[in-house]
Amino acid sequence: MAVIYDRVALIGLGLIASSMCHAIRRAGLAREIVGYARSAETRATAREIALCDRVTETAAEAVAEADLVVLCVPVGAMEAIAAEIGPHLKPGATLSDVGSVKRAVIDAVAPFVPAGVHFIPAHPLAGTEHSGPRAGFAELFDNRFCILVPVAGSDPAAVARLADLWRGIGSNVDEMDADHHDLVLAVTSHTPHLIAYTMVGVADELRRVTDSEVIKYSAAGFRDFTRIAASDPTMWRDVFLHNKDATLDILGRFTEELFALQRAIRLGDGDHLHAYFTRTRSIRRSIIEAGQDTDEPNFGRSKAKKT
Amino acid sequence: MAVIYDRVALIGLGLIASSMCHAIRRAGLAREIVGYARSAETRATAREIALCDRVTETAAEAVAEADLVVLCVPVGAMEAIAAEIGPHLKPGATLSDVGSVKRAVIDAVAPFVPAGVHFIPAHPLAGTEHSGPRAGFAELFDNRFCILVPVAGSDPAAVARLADLWRGIGSNVDEMDADHHDLVLAVTSHTPHLIAYTMVGVADELRRVTDSEVIKYSAAGFRDFTRIAASDPTMWRDVFLHNKDATLDILGRFTEELFALQRAIRLGDGDHLHAYFTRTRSIRRSIIEAGQDTDEPNFGRSKAKKT
Numbered sequence: 001m002a003v004i005y006d007r008v009a010l011i012g013l014g015l016i017a018s019s020m021c022h023a024i025r026r027a028g029l030a031r032e033i034v035g036y037a038r039s040a041e042t043r044a045t046a047r048e049i050a051l052c053d054r055v056t057e058t059a060a061e062a063v064a065e066a067d068l069v070v071l072c073v074p075v076g077a078m079e080a081i082a083a084e085i086g087p088h089l090k091p092g093a094t095l096s097d098v099g100s101v102k103r104a105v106i107d108a109v110a111p112f113v114p115a116g117v118h119f120i121p122a123h124p125l126a127g128t129e130h131s132g133p134r135a136g137f138a139e140l141f142d143n144r145f146c147i148l149v150p151v152a153g154s155d156p157a158a159v160a161r162l163a164d165l166w167r168g169i170g171s172n173v174d175e176m177d178a179d180h181h182d183l184v185l186a187v188t189s190h191t192p193h194l195i196a197y198t199m200v201g202v203a204d205e206l207r208r209v210t211d212s213e214v215i216k217y218s219a220a221g222f223r224d225f226t227r228i229a230a231s232d233p234t235m236w237r238d239v240f241l242h243n244k245d246a247t248l249d250i251l252g253r254f255t256e257e258l259f260a261l262q263r264a265i266r267l268g269d270g271d272h273l274h275a276y277f278t279r280t281r282s283i284r285r286s287i288i289e290a291g292q293d294t295d296e297p298n299f300g301r302s303k304a305k306k307t
Numbered sequence: 308m309a310v311i312y313d314r315v316a317l318i319g320l321g322l323i324a325s326s327m328c329h330a331i332r333r334a335g336l337a338r339e340i341v342g343y344a345r346s347a348e349t350r351a352t353a354r355e356i357a358l359c360d361r362v363t364e365t366a367a368e369a370v371a372e373a374d375l376v377v378l379c380v381p382v383g384a385m386e387a388i389a390a391e392i393g394p395h396l397k398p399g400a401t402l403s404d405v406g407s408v409k410r411a412v413i414d415a416v417a418p419f420v421p422a423g424v425h426f427i428p429a430h431p432l433a434g435t436e437h438s439g440p441r442a443g444f445a446e447l448f449d450n451r452f453c454i455l456v457p458v459a460g461s462d463p464a465a466v467a468r469l470a471d472l473w474r475g476i477g478s479n480v481d482e483m484d485a486d487h488h489d490l491v492l493a494v495t496s497h498t499p500h501l502i503a504y505t506m507v508g509v510a511d512e513l514r515r516v517t518d519s520e521v522i523k524y525s526a527a528g529f530r531d532f533t534r535i536a537a538s539d540p541t542m543w544r545d546v547f548l549h550n551k552d553a554t555l556d557i558l559g560r561f562t563e564e565l566f567a568l569q570r571a572i573r574l575g576d577g578d579h580l581h582a583y584f585t586r587t588r589s590i591r592r593s594i595i596e597a598g599q600d601t602d603e604p605n606f607g608r609s610k611a612k613k614t
């Protein structure tokens with residue numbers, strides 16, 4: 001594939017940045033990738049594994065002369081980084097990010113974007129529970145969605161160019177308004193994560209069931225919650241603090257539904273339960289049909305025969 | 308491996324029974340497997356795919372002369388089946404089941420067990436979201452746990468023999484008291500399932516986010532809930548109706564914790580969130596170390612490089 005940006009600068013070198021690095025290289029989409037991370041330790045690791053072509057000692061250095069700058073730090077850290085790099089951005093460059101929340105990132109970053117720089121927020125819907133510069137792999141974004149959230153007055157050519165990069169990385173690209181993005185993600189990601197964290201926390205605190213029992217017998221369902229409850233605490237703290245309204249809104253709905261089911265159990269209302277469980281089944285089918293999961297038993301964990 | 312039971316009768320021919328069939332054959336643990344299912348349709352399918360050696364038209368016929376009878380029907384259907392087959396059980400035979408709840412099954416079945424028959428309830432902790440006679444596969448129980456719940460006065464030799472069968476099928480065998488089983492499962496399976504059903508139900512009912520958006524962007528977390536929320540509605544209705552107290556108890560704890568996190572979000576208490584998310588992370592690590600899951604990104608869904 002052809003080079004899309006001569007020089008790409010990644011600020012923050014964790015799971016997402018390191019995966020972008022591998023994926024951009026796999027497709028030959030940049031002539032040079034420059035990286036910067038806050039800690040000397042992460043910078044040293046990045047150099048040791050030759051993650052980028054160059055790792056700089058300051059963020060300002062990394063973004064100087066870059067045609068694309070991508071902020072790959074937790075949502076709560078975006079503002080300070082933007083303030084630091086703003087004055088050093090090259091005219092005509094594109095500034096993007098990968099934060100899991102969009103309205104708060106726009107509010108935090110936009111004030112520091114100089115005229116002549118294209119600010120195009122983005123969010124790749126892909127991740128694992130691992131973090132840091134060693135966690136990345138080129139295939140992370142393959143067949144996943146990346147949502148671009150252009151702000152008012154975004155240059156269509158700059159948006160199209162960034163979309164080309166994400167497609168080159170393997171993703172399907174969609175565009176969305178920031179508030180709608182935050183609501184969709186509250187439903188599909190943020191609230192499910194909070195609930196998974198809660199369920200795991202409950203199990204952890206129960207003293208009548210020993211820890212080792214919870215762990216031994218986790219394959220009966222609990223296990224599926226623990227993966228998403230193992231994601232980076234800082235990232236998720238920032239997500240909930242910065243997508244507060246939408247998350248609280250969906251949580252309210254969740255609690256309402258849960259109470260209705262709880263009541264059905266208490267009253268022995270089997271019909272209500274059966275009808276509810278029947279309805280949710282069809283959603284699963286649609287997800288498999290949409291190619292967003294496999295139909296293999298056990299998520300393909302064991303090499304089980306396909307049914 | 309050597310034959311453990313000359314004739315095994317499976318009552319109900321769904322996911323669990325058909326998997327037992329394949330697994331017992333794989334290891335050569337029975338000389339003959341006889342099966343019975345309620346509907347003519349399931350019996351016809353079982354014959355068509357030659358699931359068992361013989362499919363009978365009545366449950367009584369299936370259990371006559373059987374050395375091991377296993378009830379593989381939903382928990383709420385156990386009592387009627389037990390009443391029907393009780394008089395036809397062979398002296399010295401073992402009667403077992405695979406129900407996901409144990410106290411209620413014991414209360415329902417025990418009254419119909421004639422003297423001289425060994426009643427040994429069991430619960431294999433393995434499943435997929437698929438059901439019916441075509442859903443089974445021999446590897447389902449490999450490296451999973453099967454919990455035996457011997458009742459007062461169970462014959463140790465009969466218990467050891469059933470344990471041998473489950474080990475021969477690939478499982479690790481544990482013993483537990485019925486009430487403790489129901490509590491452990493309420494934590495590791497029943498409550499997580501109810502919560503997953505609720506989350507999927509919420510997404511389904513939201514009209515501000517379209518269905519297609521929920522499905523398209525499900526890989527961000529929601530997807531992991533849909534698999535367990537796609538399990539058989541009848542099976543799960545029966546589980547909740549019959550493990551009511553333990554489930555309501557754990558649900559109460561869950562709601563309490565959820566409210567505390569919700570409050571932390573509302574108040575912007577990042578420290579509380581961060582500490583909570585850090586604690587839950589370690590549980591995940593223990594599950595991987597216990598061999599109850601893999602550490603692969605995306606559950607090994609994509610052929611991603613191992614990190």
Ligand SMILES: NC(=O)c1ccc[n+]([C@@H]2O[C@H](COP(=O)([O-])OP(=O)(O)OC[C@H]3O[C@@H](n4cnc5c(N)ncnc54)[C@H](OP(=O)(O)O)[C@@H]3O)[C@@H](O)[C@H]2O)c1
Pocket residue numbers: 012013014015016017037038039040042043072073074075076077081098099100101123124125126127128130131132133231232235
């Ligand atoms: N993981 C996912 O599933 C996922 C998916 C989509 C989007 N995202 C978003 O992607 C972004 C990065 O996530 P990630 O998973 O790549 O995280 P990660 O692996 O934990 O890496 C985070 C990076 O940000 C740096 N950082 C952390 N706090 C900082 C601060 N206060 N100031 C400056 N730098 C800081 C870290 O530097 P040090 O290494 O030096 O500490 C590290 O290089 C987040 O905004 C997240 O919301 C994540």
Ligand SMILES: NC(=O)c1ccc[n+]([C@@H]2O[C@H](COP(=O)([O-])OP(=O)(O)OC[C@H]3O[C@@H](n4cnc5c(N)ncnc54)[C@H](OP(=O)(O)O)[C@@H]3O)[C@@H](O)[C@H]2O)c1
Pocket residue numbers: 319320321322323324344345346347349350379380381382383384388405406407408430431432433434435437438439440538539542
């Ligand atoms: N699936 C799991 O994840 C899992 C895991 C561990 C234990 N279990 C337990 O295993 C048992 C069977 O589950 P499964 O997953 O194998 O279910 P399944 O695939 O849905 O099969 C259920 C079988 O029970 C029969 N049945 C249903 N209702 C009946 C009734 N009222 N009277 C007589 N027969 C009836 C069905 O007959 P027809 O086909 O003729 O309708 C079918 O053969 C349940 O007690 C469940 O709690 C399930």
